[in-house]
Amino acid sequence: MTQTTVIVGASRGIGLELVRQSAARGDRVIATVRRENAKAAPLEAGAALALVADVMEPASLNAIASMVDEPVDLLVCNAGVLNSYGGIEEAAHDRWAWLTVLMTNVAGPFFSARAFLPQLERSEAGKIAILSSGMGSNERAKGNAYPYRASKAGATNVARNLAVELSERGVSVGAYHPGWVRTDMGGGKADVPVEEAAAGLLARFDALGPDTSGVVEDYKGTPIPF
Numbered sequence: 001m002t003q004t005t006v007i008v009g010a011s012r013g014i015g016l017e018l019v020r021q022s023a024a025r026g027d028r029v030i031a032t033v034r035r036e037n038a039k040a041a042p043l044e045a046g047a048a049l050a051l052v053a054d055v056m057e058p059a060s061l062n063a064i065a066s067m068v069d070e071p072v073d074l075l076v077c078n079a080g081v082l083n084s085y086g087g088i089e090e091a092a093h094d095r096w097a098w099l100t101v102l103m104t105n106v107a108g109p110f111f112s113a114r115a116f117l118p119q120l121e122r123s124e125a126g127k128i129a130i131l132s133s134g135m136g137s138n139e140r141a142k143g144n145a146y147p148y149r150a151s152k153a154g155a156t157n158v159a160r161n162l163a164v165e166l167s168e169r170g171v172s173v174g175a176y177h178p179g180w181v182r183t184d185m186g187g188g189k190a191d192v193p194v195e196e197a198a199a200g201l202l203a204r205f206d207a208l209g210p211d212t213s214g215v216v217e218d219y220k221g222t223p224i225p226f
């Protein structure tokens with residue numbers, strides 16, 4: 001049976017590559033992008049549909065979810081921002097950065113999950129995959145990139161709590177570290193090609209189910225301490 005996957009934040013980077021590989025293997029992909037003029041990339045990569053929503057605006061997520069009248073088997077919460085790697089005196093860690101990074105990376109997956117929950121519950125085995133990061137690991141604190149690290153700790157926390165609350169509703173949830181990936185965010189020195197990260201993530205999403213719900217792992221399946 002064809003799997004229906006919604007990929008939130010699919011204009012470029014890991015999200016776009018997840019669209020390409022999911023569509024190539026025969027999944028029906030619904031991509032979401034932040035801006036109208038970004039729809040072309042996921043459509044060219046094989047998405048059946050491209051919808052516009054900003055994860056900082058729950059009303060926009062609710063609006064696109066209301067256009068999806070079919071069960072959703074997998075929701076990938078991929079949209080994310082990183083403002084700076086700096087330490088405590090980093091000027092970029094200002095009020096707006098904290099607002100944007102926390103709203104996008106923590107509240108974004110929460111609002112996305114809430115918007116698509118009815119469609120996920122209509123699936124025989126609904127799943128939510130939240131793109132977190134090893135940088136959110138409290139055990140691996142490095143003393144920098146404060147908004148981003150805090151946001152990814154929060155994203156993992158949202159995934160763990162959703163896994164508990166949604167288990168009785170038949171929806172499994174995992175948090176995933178994609179590796180250090182060569183994208184706009186990861187930069188040119190990152191060691192994992194986007195194709196490898198996306199292939200690994202898709203395999204991990206396939207392995208997600210009621211028995212593994214609450215997992216926090218990387219794209220190779222190695223557990224991430226949190």
Ligand SMILES: NC(=O)c1ccc[n+]([C@@H]2O[C@H](COP(=O)([O-])OP(=O)(O)OC[C@H]3O[C@@H](n4cnc5c(N)ncnc54)[C@H](OP(=O)(O)O)[C@@H]3O)[C@@H](O)[C@H]2O)c1
Pocket residue numbers: 008009010011012013014015033034035038053054055056077078079080081104131132133134177178179180181182183184185186187190
């Ligand atoms: N690259 C890495 O090494 C790495 C490592 C660990 C975790 N991650 C996580 O993996 C995910 C994807 O990363 P990436 O490297 O592919 O990043 P990227 O190349 O910077 O792409 C980020 C994506 O998120 C979208 N986005 C940002 N804010 C949004 C918003 N408010 N509403 C909707 N979409 C929004 C962007 O859309 P626009 O084009 O409109 O900006 C873009 O599609 C992120 O959650 C990131 O934190 C990445």
